[in-house]
Amino acid sequence: MPEEPSPRISEGVRDAAVRRLQEAYAEGHIADEEMDERLHRALTAEAHSELESALASLPAQDMGTTSTISVGAGRIRRHGAWRVSRHLKVESAFGRVNLDLSRAVLEHPVIDIELQLGTGRARITVPRDASVDVEGLNTGWKDLDYKPGRHSRRGGPTIRISGAMGYGKLKIRHARRVTGTDR
Structure with missing residues (x-):
């Protein structure tokens, strides 16, 4: 039986991922070259798994209270x-x-x-x-x-x-x- 395609990524989710990458870069967790690669992956991702790979290995995000x-x-x-x-x-x-x-x-x-x-x-x-x-x-x-x-x-x-x-x-x-x- 074929797998159901994963739902498309909403612009809000994509924008939040880009902001997360920018915050990690500003805090010094990502180098320049790596930032370019991760941003490209986040902006061109079509599935949530592709977006998650762009955010992989980042430090835990402060989720607030x-x-x-x-x-x-x-x-x-x-x-x-x-x-x-x-x-x-x-x-x-x-x-x-x-x-x-x-x-x-x-x-x-x-x-x-x-x-x-x-x-x-x-x-x-x-x-x-x-x-x-x-x-x-x-x-x-x-x-x-x-x-x-x-x-x-x-x-x-x-x-x-x-x-x-x-x-x-x-x-x-x-x-x-x-x-x-x-x-």
């Missing part, structure tokens, strides 16, 4: 210049969630947000240049409301949203205004 915001009933609201950890878990049984990442301090190229929401609405505003991945999200009763940004530029952070929504609606929007990170 995991933060949890939890409330039984009520509101969760974060906006302004708040620091977002690499992994953010948001839990709410009943209530509203409003996460505005447009002016947040994003220190990692990929941010994972895990939602565990029962009932209520949720809204996430991402930076204009962010790419959003919602493949790991299970919406229960209502569909996801997400319109990719029309003016998005490459090179911004990747926001991966996963988890489960019960009886609420999730809206994801790109910021309209230009922030300091968009310049």
Whole structure:
């Protein structure tokens, strides 16, 4: 029986691999010639195994911390210049969630947000240049409301949203205004 072809590499995954190589080079873990070869492999990789070979033998990546915001009933609201950890878990049984990442301090190229929401609405505003991945999200009763940004530029952070929504609606929007990170 023939093997199923491996899924194609998304631009967000490829961009994260390139950033990882650049960080390793800047820290002195990769020589000039090796950097050129690894970048070429990362940029031309068609399968995840090829991409992994470009990242092989790099030192362990700092995955950042995991933060949890939890409330039984009520509101969760974060906006302004708040620091977002690499992994953010948001839990709410009943209530509203409003996460505005447009002016947040994003220190990692990929941010994972895990939602565990029962009932209520949720809204996430991402930076204009962010790419959003919602493949790991299970919406229960209502569909996801997400319109990719029309003016998005490459090179911004990747926001991966996963988890489960019960009886609420999730809206994801790109910021309209230009922030300091968009310049």
